[in-house]
Amino acid sequence: MPRLVSLALALLLMQTAAQAADATSTTVIPQAAIEKAGELRERALKDDVAYAIVADLTTEIGPRLAGGENDLKAREWMVARFKSLGFDKVWSEPVSYPKWVRRSESAAIVSPFPQSLAVTALGGSAATPTGGLDAEVIAFDSLDAMKAAADYQVKGKIVYLAIPRMHALSDGHDYGTGSAVRVRGPELAAAKGASAFLLRSVGSDGNRLAHTGMTRFTDPAKAIPAAALSNPDADLLDNVLKRGQPVKLRLALDCGIEGSYNGANVIAEITGSSRPNEYFLTGGHLDSWDLGTGAIDDAAGIAITTAAAHLIGQLTERPARSIRVVAFANEESGLYGGKAYAAEHHLQIGKAILGAESDAGADRIVKVTATVKPEARGAINQIAKALAPLGIEYDATAAGSGGSDLSAVHAVGMAGLSLHQDATRYFDWHHTANDTLDKVDPEQLRQNVAAYAVAMFLAASANGDFGSAAGAFPEDANGH
Structure with a gap:
């Protein structure tokens, strides 16, 4: 029996040594x-x-x-x-996650200059009340500026992150900056009591089509409505805000998380x-x-x-x-x-x-x-x-x-x-x-x-x- 143990130990040491040699x-x-x-x-x-x-x-x-x-x-x-x-070989492996659904979305400037807006809900967004949400807009040009604002200034308002438009670049590095605002911004706005969140689309185009994408709420129960404006509509809202008058928006999002879903990775091998x-x-x-x-x-x-x-x-x-x-x-x-x-x-x-x-x-x-x-x-x-x-x-x-x-x-x-x-x-x-x-x-x-x-x-x-x-x-x- 001791010989068998010694032999097993020797084999183990040889295997370990071989692995170490492989690694280097x-x-x-x-x-x-x-x-x-x-x-x-x-x-x-x-x-x-x-x-x-x-x-x-x-x-x-x-x-x-x-x-x-x-x-x-x-x-x-x-x-x-x-x-x-x-x-x-072809097989699947299970993946579970929250099920987010989108049904409808719309937005408009109510005052001082009524205009419709091209908008899309962000993945993970909560719904607005039935019939939509009317509230005054408060604009910031960065997450840091929003975080520095007093909560009372934000409470009950629609926070708008007027971030710069992305540039069309070969390495796409502007996307990281914009997507960080999209992912983190809604939760930070919710913590300050905002009623909803908007941002300029994270995209480099000039089309009147909004760019969706995920946002993250640590506690989905505390999620607020969150959406992106197309670049031309973000330009329009910027121009209205420059007039110096209070701006009221109507936002209507029918979306939200409906339980969990059991999906799968599909895998194949040569x-x-x-x-x-x-x-x-x-x-x-x-x-x-x-x-x-x-x-x-x-x-x-x-x-x-x-x-x-x-x-x-x-x-x-x-x-x-x-x-x-x-x-x-x-x-x-x-x-x-x-x-x-x-x-x-x-x-x-x-x-x-x-x-x-x-x-x-x-x-x-x-x-x-x-x-x-x-x-x-x-x-x-x-x-x-x-x-x-x-x-x-x-x-x-x-x-x-x-x-x-x-x-x-x-x-x-x-x-x-x-x-x-x-x-x-x-x-x-x-x-x-x-x-x-x-x-x-x-x-x-x-x-x-x-x-x-x-x-x-x-x-x-x-x-x-x-x-x-x-x-x-x-x-x-x-x-x-």
């Missing part, structure tokens, strides 16, 4: 895989599977509000599409040839807002990653590791699908060797960044060189969380690869009724598929790992 070994991609990736890249640039997915999903299902009437239809559609494309239990993690989110048909946000992301994995599945010699594609549930209202995936798989996070999600539209990928262990940086260099013919630059100084839903998975220790798209046009249509199929450029979509196919294949073919392990990247845990 240099990761390299074989030359044969580099050459195959070049062929894969050229095939992807002629492949229209991704466009067919976007067209079919937006036509046959349409808008996919999380928990809405098309939620289950979209999941069933996704399962069928994965199977028809020949994925080796099985690797020799290390099938390890995988490259990719995907997009299956849900969308209900104003458009969710073409660029995020049918395109689902299509790009599914088509790229499908191309790899057609190879006569597959990479060593598997390719796992996740159609995440309810990203729009709080990354519920990504968080559920992280919770379910965090104990085996080392098996997700690297991850990259597509969730920024359908325009060209222009840059790649990564967060990996130092010993894998050379392999990222190899991936970057294979992406360069597609016009993609490599920024070795910037981190990569993998994408929106994968930020939760990255936070528990998955190495992340971020493929950054040109967002110049994206925030013109994002979260609006203009998010429709005509915004998808097939040529740019194919470039995305080529980039993902190359990155997935090379990472899945690497000798060595990229550093995924529980708690591996604590300095990068909040994502980038």
